[in-house]
Amino acid sequence: MHQPKKIYQISCLKIAILASIAGIMAINDQSFATDNKQQTATSQNSMKNTSVNRNILEINHKNQQIYANQNNQVSLQTNMVxxxxxxxxxxxxxxxxxxxxxxxxxxxxxxxxxxxxxxxxxxxxxxxxxxxxxxxxxxxxxxxxxxxxxxxxxxxxxxxxxxxxxxxxxxxxQRLSKKISDGYYALGGTGQGLEVRGKKYRYYDEEGQKPWQSINYLQSPKNGVVFDGKDYWCLSTLVPQDKPAVCSPNGWHQPEILPFVGTKYYNFLGGSGTGESMTIENDGRVIIKVHGTQETEIIYRGKFSNPLMIENEFGLLIQGNKIYQLDVNGKMTTGCRGEGKVCESELY
Structure with missing residues (x-):
C-alpha cells in the first residue's frame, strides 16, 4: 500500500514541474507577442512619422518656393524684350x-x-x-x-x-549719405525746371507749378545733380555762362554746337518716297530713321557727334546745309548717283 503513495507523490511533483514550465513558456510567449506588437506599432508609427515629416518638408519646400517667388516683387517673364x-x-x-x-x-x-x-x-x-x-x-x-x-x-x-x-x-x-541740396534744377535748353525744398520737390514749366512730391523719389548721382527716373536735373546756380549747356549724370555738359534742332530729311539716291531723316534734340540726343515705301526703321539712337559713325558700318558728316555719307574709315563715299560722284544730299 505504501508504494502507490510514492508513485502518486512523484506524479504530483512531475505535474507541478510541468505546470511551472508551461507557465513560464506561456509568460514568455505572451511577452514575446507583446514585444512584437510594440515593435510593429513602433515601426508603423515611425513610418507614419517619416511620411508626415516628408510631407512637412515637401510643404515647407513649396512654401519656400512660393515665398521666393513673392520676394521677386516684379512681374517679369524670361525672354521679355x-x-x-x-x-x-x-x-x-x-x-x-x-x-x-x-x-x-x-x-x-x-x-x-x-x-x-x-x-x-x-x-x-x-x-x-x-x-x-x-x-x-x-x-x-x-x-x-x-x-x-x-x-x-x-x-x-x-x-x-x-x-x-x-x-x-x-x-x-548710400541714398541717405548724399544730401540733395535745396534749390532750382534745370535740364538745359528747355523751360522746364525742378525745385527742391527740404524733403520734397516739384516740377514747374511755362504753365505753372506741379504738386509737391516726396524727395525719396529722387536720386543724387553726385552733388548738384538729381535723377527722377527719367531725366537728369542740374543745379541752376552751377550752369556755365559762356555757352549753352545741358545736364548730364556728371553735371552740366557743354556739347559741341548742334547743326540744327528738330527733324531734317535727306536722300543720297534721289527720288521721292524713300530716304532718311535725322532728329536732334536740345540735349544732343539724335535719332536716325530710314523711310521706305511701306515702313520706317530706326537705325540709330544715341548722342550726336559730327561726324557720326553708325555701328561701324558707315558714317554721316554735316557741313552747312549738306550731309555726306562716309565709309568705315571716315572717308566720303562715292557712287550713290553715278560713278565717281560723292554721296551727298541737301538737308530739308
Missing amino acids: YREARILIMQQGWRPNLQGEPANLRSSVVKELFDLGYSEIKDCAGTVEGDCRFEFVNNKGELLVVTATTRGYENKRRFVKTWWVEKNSNIAK
Missing part, C-alpha cells in the same frame, strides 16, 4: 540705380546701351553676345538686378534672362 520690361519695372516703382559702382563705359557694349538712355546699365560680360547687368532701386532701398542677353540679335535689342531682389543692399544708406 528688355525695353518693354524696363517700362514695366519703372511702372512698379523701381528706378535706375545710380549709386555704387558706375557704369563700365570703357566697354563699347556698355557705352552704346548707356547712350541709348539705359542709365541703369552697370556692365556686360565680354562681347555683344554676353549678358548685361542692369540695376534698379525702390524707396525701401531694395536692389533689383536684371540680366539681359541678345539671343543672337544686335546689342541694343536685348531680352530678359534672370532677375532677383537684394533686400540687404546698401542702397538706402
Whole structure:
C-alpha cells in the first residue's frame, strides 16, 4: 500500500514541474507577442512619422518656393524684350540705380546701351553676345538686378534672362549719405525746371507749378545733380555762362554746337518716297530713321557727334546745309548717283 503513495507523490511533483514550465513558456510567449506588437506599432508609427515629416518638408519646400517667388516683387517673364520690361519695372516703382559702382563705359557694349538712355546699365560680360547687368532701386532701398542677353540679335535689342531682389543692399544708406541740396534744377535748353525744398520737390514749366512730391523719389548721382527716373536735373546756380549747356549724370555738359534742332530729311539716291531723316534734340540726343515705301526703321539712337559713325558700318558728316555719307574709315563715299560722284544730299 505504501508504494502507490510514492508513485502518486512523484506524479504530483512531475505535474507541478510541468505546470511551472508551461507557465513560464506561456509568460514568455505572451511577452514575446507583446514585444512584437510594440515593435510593429513602433515601426508603423515611425513610418507614419517619416511620411508626415516628408510631407512637412515637401510643404515647407513649396512654401519656400512660393515665398521666393513673392520676394521677386516684379512681374517679369524670361525672354521679355528688355525695353518693354524696363517700362514695366519703372511702372512698379523701381528706378535706375545710380549709386555704387558706375557704369563700365570703357566697354563699347556698355557705352552704346548707356547712350541709348539705359542709365541703369552697370556692365556686360565680354562681347555683344554676353549678358548685361542692369540695376534698379525702390524707396525701401531694395536692389533689383536684371540680366539681359541678345539671343543672337544686335546689342541694343536685348531680352530678359534672370532677375532677383537684394533686400540687404546698401542702397538706402548710400541714398541717405548724399544730401540733395535745396534749390532750382534745370535740364538745359528747355523751360522746364525742378525745385527742391527740404524733403520734397516739384516740377514747374511755362504753365505753372506741379504738386509737391516726396524727395525719396529722387536720386543724387553726385552733388548738384538729381535723377527722377527719367531725366537728369542740374543745379541752376552751377550752369556755365559762356555757352549753352545741358545736364548730364556728371553735371552740366557743354556739347559741341548742334547743326540744327528738330527733324531734317535727306536722300543720297534721289527720288521721292524713300530716304532718311535725322532728329536732334536740345540735349544732343539724335535719332536716325530710314523711310521706305511701306515702313520706317530706326537705325540709330544715341548722342550726336559730327561726324557720326553708325555701328561701324558707315558714317554721316554735316557741313552747312549738306550731309555726306562716309565709309568705315571716315572717308566720303562715292557712287550713290553715278560713278565717281560723292554721296551727298541737301538737308530739308
